[in-house]
Each structure stands twice: as C-alpha cells, then as structure tokens.
Amino acid sequence: MTAATVAAPFPPSVRRRRAHPLSAAALVAVTVAAAGVGGAAAWRHHAEARQAELAQWQRMASTAADADALSRLARAADAGETAARAALGETLLARPDALSRADGERWLRLAADSGSVRAHFVLGKASMLGQLLGQLSVRQPDLPRAWTHLEAAARAGDAGAAYYLGLLCRGGYGRAPDAPAAVRWLTVAAEGGVAQAMFLLANAYREGEGVPRDDARAVDWYEAAAGREHPAALQALAMAYLNGELGLARDDKAYRQHMAEAAHALRHPALTP
Structure with missing residues (x-):
C-alpha cells in the first residue's frame, strides 16, 4: 500500500511525495557514527524522539481521523x-472497513517480519480475539x-503479550493447558x-x-492489583x-x-493491554 491507498484518497501533491532513499533517520545515523564520542547516546535520543513523533501521528490518525497524520x-x-x-498497521486494523483492515494487517506483517515487537503483539492479540479477516473475509480466531x-513479543519482554500468552497457556486453546507456563508468563505481565x-x-x-499454594504471595498480588484499582482484586481482599482468609485477621x-x-x-476499571 502506498500513501495513496489509505482510508480516503489524498491530493495528487501528497501522492507524489516520496521520502528520499537516504531517510532522515539514516542521515542521523551517519552523523552520529561520525561523531564518535557520545554517538550512541545521541542516536538513542533521536530514536526516542522519532518514536514519540510516530506515536503522536498515530494518536491523531486514530482518535481525530487526522488525514495529514495518516499521510505522514x-x-x-x-x-x-x-x-x-x-x-500505520495498528491504526488501519482498528478501522471498520475491510479494505483498511486488510491494509493494516499487511503493514503489521511487514513490521513483524522486520522484528517489530509491537507488530507481533498487535497481530497476536488480533489473531487470538478473532479480529483478523479469514479466507472468507470473516473475522475469526487464528490460534496458531x-x-x-504472542510468543515472539512476550520473549522480547512485552508485558501485554505475556498476559495474553499466559491466557493461552492457562486455557490450552489449541494446545494442552500448561498451568506452570501460564504462571511464568502472567508473572512477566504482572511485573510489567x-x-x-x-x-x-x-x-x-x-x-x-x-x-x-501460597496465601502470602496471593495477598501481595491482590494488593498490587488493588493498587491499580482492579475491582475483583479489591473484592477478594474485602472478603x-x-x-479471616488468606492469613488475614478478620477486620470489618x-x-x-x-x-x-x-x-x-467498577466505574473506572483498569484496562487490559
């Protein structure tokens, strides 16, 4: 997909614009490498600034339907x-029309193939929840x-992916349930x-x-979740x-x-990843 095919068509002047093969990021990388001392820190700063810029464009394109942000x-x-x-893939995948979702999935696949942890997470979650188009252009789960x-993203340290992978291990979903593996991945997610x-x-x-079984650790994790206003955790502690359960004294x-x-x-529940 080119810039001309996302969502609504763009003016010809926008469609003709293409980034120079030596992108701005590449130019900065060359400059930083030449700088020597302090180059790594400078590159990290540039990468963080660029990621923030992309995140801002994504928010504008997603929440405000900003065509210029989508074009960028x-x-x-x-x-x-x-x-x-x-x-871009995540933005388009969230749109209601099938063409945008298909383009979004294609961009996410390209990003995942290049090692994007975020793309792996989004594709994994969407595959698990049945948010991708199947062969019959119908949304359906794709557990494999x-x-x-999700394994790719979780192994790279993504807490959200670890959470959903923990759910897959806990419930089996195409494989035999594996409670110890579920705990391992839920721990990664909880610590995240x-x-x-x-x-x-x-x-x-x-x-x-x-x-x-460990009542003390159960209380620790209930309290950690309660600290993030998790309703069920607060109710578990209340009961x-x-x-007088979980080693706690009765306390009205x-x-x-x-x-x-x-x-x-309950009026402001914590969001899942």
Whole structure:
C-alpha cells in the first residue's frame, strides 16, 4: 500500500511525495557514527524522539481521523521505517472497513517480519480475539498465529503479550493447558504492570494452580492489583478481611474500606493491554 491507498484518497501533491532513499533517520545515523564520542547516546535520543513523533501521528490518525497524520505515517511506512509500518498497521486494523483492515494487517506483517515487537503483539492479540479477516473475509480466531506472534513479543519482554500468552497457556486453546507456563508468563505481565495479570496470578497462588499454594504471595498480588484499582482484586481482599482468609485477621473496617474502593473501581476499571 502506498500513501495513496489509505482510508480516503489524498491530493495528487501528497501522492507524489516520496521520502528520499537516504531517510532522515539514516542521515542521523551517519552523523552520529561520525561523531564518535557520545554517538550512541545521541542516536538513542533521536530514536526516542522519532518514536514519540510516530506515536503522536498515530494518536491523531486514530482518535481525530487526522488525514495529514495518516499521510505522514504512510509516507514513513513507504520509506521502510519499521516502527511507522507497525503504527500505520495498528491504526488501519482498528478501522471498520475491510479494505483498511486488510491494509493494516499487511503493514503489521511487514513490521513483524522486520522484528517489530509491537507488530507481533498487535497481530497476536488480533489473531487470538478473532479480529483478523479469514479466507472468507470473516473475522475469526487464528490460534496458531496467535501463539506464534504472542510468543515472539512476550520473549522480547512485552508485558501485554505475556498476559495474553499466559491466557493461552492457562486455557490450552489449541494446545494442552500448561498451568506452570501460564504462571511464568502472567508473572512477566504482572511485573510489567498489567493489573489483570496480577489478579490472575494471585488466584493461582491462592488455589495452587501451576505453583505451590501460597496465601502470602496471593495477598501481595491482590494488593498490587488493588493498587491499580482492579475491582475483583479489591473484592477478594474485602472478603478475605470479612472471613479471616488468606492469613488475614478478620477486620470489618478493612472489609468496608475495600468494598467501597471496589465500588469506585467498577466505574473506572483498569484496562487490559
């Protein structure tokens, strides 16, 4: 796909514009390499600034339907920027029309083939949830692809991918359920800040699923999730205080406090990745 084929058509002046083969990023890389001392730090700073710029274009294209931002992403993707391809693909995959979604999947595949962790995560999640178009142009789950992409992203350290991979391991979904593997990946996700992973990990320690039963660690993870306003974690702690479970002493005040916080959290639940 070129910049001319995304969403609505662009003016001819936009369609004719192409990035020079020696992109701005490449020019900066040459300059940094020549600089020697401090070059690595300068390059990291440039890469972070460029990623922030791409993220801003993606937000504008996604939330405000900004055609100029979408065009900028498309030109950067056409020029071969892996991060731009991932951002453009994710933006288009979220659109309602089949043509945009198909283009989005194509850009994400190109980005994933170039090693984009974000592209692997988006493709893996979409494959798991049935958000990609199948052979009959119908959205349907593709579990083998979900496993492949989520494993690639999770092994690269993506907390969201680790969460969904933990769910796949926990439920089996095309393979035999593997509770210990589910705990390992949910731990990666929980340590990465995913509240729902913290809650599921607490449940695993409470029930001894995939790990030895450990009430203290269950409470630790419930509290971590509660700190991120996870309603079910707050309710679990409330009931533990009410009934004197998980090694906690009965505490009516703590019970009422956690139930009040749970009611508030239900109106503002923590988002899944």
